[in-house]
Amino acid sequence: MLLRDFISSKKGLLIDIEGTLISEIEYEKAFPDTYLFLKILKQKNFLLLTNLARKSRKYVSRKLSSMKINVPHTKIINPTIVAAIILEEKYEKPVKVFLIGENGHLEDLLEFAWIELTDHEKVNAVLLGASRNITYQQLNFAFRQILRGADLIVLGGETWSLGKIYDDEGEFLMEGAFAAALEAATGIKAIRAGKPSEIFFEVGLKKLGLDKHEVVMIGDSLQTDVTGALSYGIDVIYVNRKSRSDEEIIKKLANVKKKSTLYIVNSLNPSEVLKALDF
Numbered sequence: 001m002l003l004r005d006f007i008s009s010k011k012g013l014l015i016d017i018e019g020t021l022i023s024e025i026e027y028e029k030a031f032p033d034t035y036l037f038l039k040i041l042k043q044k045n046f047l048l049l050t051n052l053a054r055k056s057r058k059y060v061s062r063k064l065s066s067m068k069i070n071v072p073h074t075k076i077i078n079p080t081i082v083a084a085i086i087l088e089e090k091y092e093k094p095v096k097v098f099l100i101g102e103n104g105h106l107e108d109l110l111e112f113a114w115i116e117l118t119d120h121e122k123v124n125a126v127l128l129g130a131s132r133n134i135t136y137q138q139l140n141f142a143f144r145q146i147l148r149g150a151d152l153i154v155l156g157g158e159t160w161s162l163g164k165i166y167d168d169e170g171e172f173l174m175e176g177a178f179a180a181a182l183e184a185a186t187g188i189k190a191i192r193a194g195k196p197s198e199i200f201f202e203v204g205l206k207k208l209g210l211d212k213h214e215v216v217m218i219g220d221s222l223q224t225d226v227t228g229a230l231s232y233g234i235d236v237i238y239v240n241r242k243s244r245s246d247e248e249i250i251k252k253l254a255n256v257k258k259k260s261t262l263y264i265v266n267s268l269n270p271s272e273v274l275k276a277l278d279f
């Protein structure tokens with residue numbers, strides 16, 4: 001089956017951004033096949049699902065439009081937005097939140113007037129995002145709040161990542177590492193608001209107003225997009241931009257409890273032939 005025909009057989013799409021539609025948000029470079037894909041995306045019900053949270057969804061939307069990919073910020077779901085939805089369902093408003101994060105997290109949270117950002121006792125939740133200005137004081141305040149019953153919600157979850165800030169370029173410790181430290185110290189498990197967590201896909205389906213079988217996830221990450229969708233039960237199209245062999249892909253997914261079908265394409269060109277991979 002052609003990618004084009006498969007897409008038209010589904011009512012809704014969840015689409016990853018970095019590595020799938022574009023290389024990296026800062027490089028402002030879309031893959032050439034993305035523009036062909038966008039043509040078949042018109043008239044479709046879709047959302048962009050990204051783990052990128054240290055930049056706000058308004059920023060991501062602006063960057064995408066500078067690449068001629070026009071998607072309103074309301075169609076972008078990131079871990080901060082998922083965290084806000086979790087909080088809205090769980091607590092009476094206003095919800096008190098202690099945020100460890102960067103400007104992007106802050107900008108997204110400001111969309112929710114009922115979230116009260118505070119660094120005083122007692123908070124409902126600690127939101128832990130990527131922050132390269134994190135301090136001992138912040139971590140210890142978070143630690144105490146979690147001990148006293150606050151939820152720990154992780155915005156993303158990578159333990160480290162390559163990046164650049166000011167003149168500093170290289171490996172950076174990320175929120176996943178600090179979350180692990182807080183979990184170890186408190187003995188309390190964090191809620192992870194990013195892919196591959198089920199909650200991320202649940203929010204996506206709810207926003208689309210569709211059921212699992214009506215939707216397909218499209219992404220380039222085996223660890224987040226593919227693992228998450230397969231274990232949640234949404235069909236997934238893996239965009240194999242790194243030209244991985246079938247053996248390599250199967251090996252990386254060895255521990256996944258698969259509830260749906262994995263398809264592979266080499267690019268998002270609508271004429272690509274979809275290959276189902278059974279394992």
Ligand SMILES: [Mg+2]
Nearest residue numbers: 016018019220
């Ligand atoms: Mg990606």
